[in-house]
Amino acid sequence: MIKPPASTYIIGEIGQNHNGSVEIAKQIIDLAASPVREQLFELSLKGMDAVKLTKRDLKHELSAAEMRRSYNSENSFGKTYGEHRKALELDEEQHFELYKYAKEKELDFVETLCAPSCLSLLKYFEPDRLKVASRDLTNLPLLEAMAETKIPMIISTGMSGKKELERALEVISGKHSKISILHCVSEYPTHPRHVNLNTLDYLLKNYKEYIIGYSDHTIGISVPVAAVAKGAQIIEKHITIDRCLKGTDQKGSLGKDGVRRMVRDIRLMEMSLGTEDIFVQPAVKDVKQKLERSLASKKHLASGHKISESDLHLLSPGIGFRWTEREKIVGKILKKDIGKDEIITEDYLI
Template sequence: MTYIIGEIGQNHNGSVDLCKLLVDVASRPVKDKLFNQNLQSINAIKLTKRDLSQELSSSQMNAIYNSPNSFGKTYGEHRAFLELNNEQHYEVYKYTKAKELDFIETFCAIGCLSMLKLFSPDKLKVASRDLTNLPLLHALAETKIPIILSTGMSGKKELDIAIEIVSKQHSNISILHCVSEYPTKYQNVNLKTISYLKKMYPKYTIGYSDHTIGISIPVSAVVLGAEIIEKHITLDRDMKGTDQKGSLAIDGIYRMVRDIRNVELALGKEEMQIVKAVKTTKNKLERSIASNKDIKKGSVLTEKDIHLLSPGDGVKWINKSLILGKKAKKDIPENEIIYLQDIE
């Protein structure tokens, strides 16, 4: 089953209560109403933790930030406003676990690992920009917590180095195809990278972190074999914040999870089969040999006497030799199925 991650990221806008509401949305039941079938909901939510002392240059921190999405006069103030402290992350962690969801953290600096004194996330995520942050990779790997590597800004060389570092500590590694363009243009997605990663790294779980608008691309990624799907979620795409418009809101979250789960059911096996559900339809609609005229008892049946009609519970054309040249045991009206019990 596809492991679906609802990425809250900074869409909590600095509010624990808003964060909990997003956890509520992620954990709500998913049902296919047409077939009255309960489906598995989102598996995990993800938060991001930054250590601003290890985040930006002084000039970046002090730069005036006049964006409509700004929560501060400078970019540093903006970033500080969006940060939840360790205790707040722990509060959301406990709330998430009570909802029976996994909790994933993206640590953006070594200093963020102080949070591990409070709790241990189910997985750690390495952001695309930090795949080349080798000191951070070493520190994360040493925790022995399962790691998800995102490839949005890197090629194979950078990924191989990251895998080499982490694998010295453990092999519980997942790799997400990703494009760090917000939102990602469809011509830049290159979903076939998923197939490439599955061939090149068969030891690891391969998935997809999506930044496109809508749900068609993550659903398609599952068809191509993605075992993890990560998608930004929000309560309202019109909320203030740089990631809100590229995220899925409540209805979109529901539809994406529903469609992914239905695709999982639909993929099936590499074989041709007539499923049980088709047998009734086959019996009703397929063709059987029938009379094309009134046939008298004792008449010898020829091909001129027959054609094909529904239902499909009689003799098929390929088996017409079972009927041709035989005598009718009774009168057979025009346009009726000729069953084996009707002939000698």
């Protein structure tokens, strides 16, 4: 079993948002590596932990008819769907170049592999984690081949239920137990009614031996932040340098400001969770003294006056006696005059 990370492991999914360009991919890696600041409290926050690319082998990807299919979409990079997919595919050397670039930026590198033949990538480098795409959770030969590498694996449940998940875990755990499970909904973008974040509760309760996380396809950043609040230890989100770039995933990805805000809010969420207890934070001490109420005089009271409860009311600041401590004042004699609406302290009492 992988030791759970000390903080949420945030993966910036590049996917195909590089549009077949190593240079664009490097710019997205730069985005993932960008420092994150919270200006009000002057906090330097931990940024993203990893980027993820996808490696396909087109010989084991699509049927011949699908490869020949005409593809006239505004997002097309070729006349046929096969030409389109080929234009978006980076070769192994390019993946290695991007791996080294990510490492220079102190980022982990995660690879989604879509066929056993893609494991030939490992002759260049070993990714920090291997990802199984949602569609391949039932691709048991692929799962077995990936598991044999003993590299930690992330599986995503976007197109599968409990039965498929159990079978996948059975295959992988036969080789190793370094497995993470991501709740996911393979709807792009995912409608809020379909997210069902409570699935995280189910996974956390029933799969305690694994790291549980969330792969997000919703619009915005609120759902991944909420997932962290529910206990997700990994967050995966598509990122891009420009949401207006050509490509089917660009509009559903986070741009530069979105990446900054999501990472910021997740890190602040982690910081905000605290401990399961109720207590007064030391930081509240000054505000508590300023705003809490103390027993005070309703009217001018002369020296020698015996204080009754009818002489008292409550005013700020909280530097005197509380209402629950009024027995320390009621029945006592004033040793000096006190004006109207003044806090009664021990200095006034005989």
